[in-house]
Amino acid sequence: MSALEAPAFAALLANGCPSCGKRYFVARAIATGVMQFLDGEPASAMEWTTSRDDLPARVYRLECSECGATPFQRDDCPTCRAPGGTARALAGRHGIAAPKACPQCGLGDLSLTVEARMHVEYTIGREARRVLDAEPHEPGFHIAKADCADCDGTVVSVPEIRCGVCGRSSLLRRRPS
Ligand SMILES: [Zn+2]
Numbered sequence: 599m600s601a602l603e604a605p606a607f608a609a610l611l612a613n614g615c616p617s618c619g620k621r622y623f624v625a626r627a628i629a630t631g632v633m634q635f636l637d638g639e640p641a642s643a644m645e646w647t648t649s650r651d652d653l654p655a656r657v658y659r660l661e662c663s664e665c666g667a668t669p670f671q672r673d674d675c676p677t678c679r680a681p682g683g684t685a686r687a688l689a690g691r692h693g694i695a696a697p698k699a700c701p702q703c704g705l706g707d708l709s710l711t712v713e714a715r716m717h718v719e720y721t722i723g724r725e726a727r728r729v730l731d732a733e734p735h736e737p738g739f740h741i742a743k744a745d746c747a748d749c750d751g752t753v754v755s756v757p758e759i760r761c762g763v764c765g766r767s768s769l770l771r772r773r774p775s
Pocket residue numbers: 615616617618619620662663664665666667
């Protein structure tokens with residue numbers, strides 16, 4: 599199975615679990631968020647930036663909270679769609695290391711864009727909350743880039759030649775943004 603389109607995802611949530619009919623789900627995903635770091639250490643909670651419309655494409659498993667059925671599952675990378683990428687994305691760290699300071703101006707206060715393992719809880723078809731499932735030092739926490747307010751932009755980022763989520767190297771494809 600490949601990625602769920604948003605309408606198919608919405609229909610699953612609205613119709614309920616195919617096994618028990620309940621409408622309580624957990625969607626497991628790799629989603630994008632922004633976290634503030636100070637001197638290489640996390641200094642804020644994650645602020646998720648993947649929109650509700652874009653989230654379904656990032657989901658690798660949908661689970662029924664009531665009976666445990668999994669009406670949807672895939673194993674390709676949630677961002678570049680490389681075969682088998684989900685397992686690599688969950689088990690590894692394919693982003694950059696958290697910089698201790700801006701390489702250009704030395705500021706210790708950086709804004710990091712992260713692709714992280716997380717889950718979304720749905721109650722009666724509605725998104726209830728988003729929960730981060732990987733700490734910054736754990737597998738499944740991939741830092742895509744660091745932005746510096748003083749330098750007015752991105753100062754470090756994952757090289758274009760590899761997927762910053764599953765680690766697949768490719769000179770032929772660019773990473774989808
Ligand atoms: Zn169920």
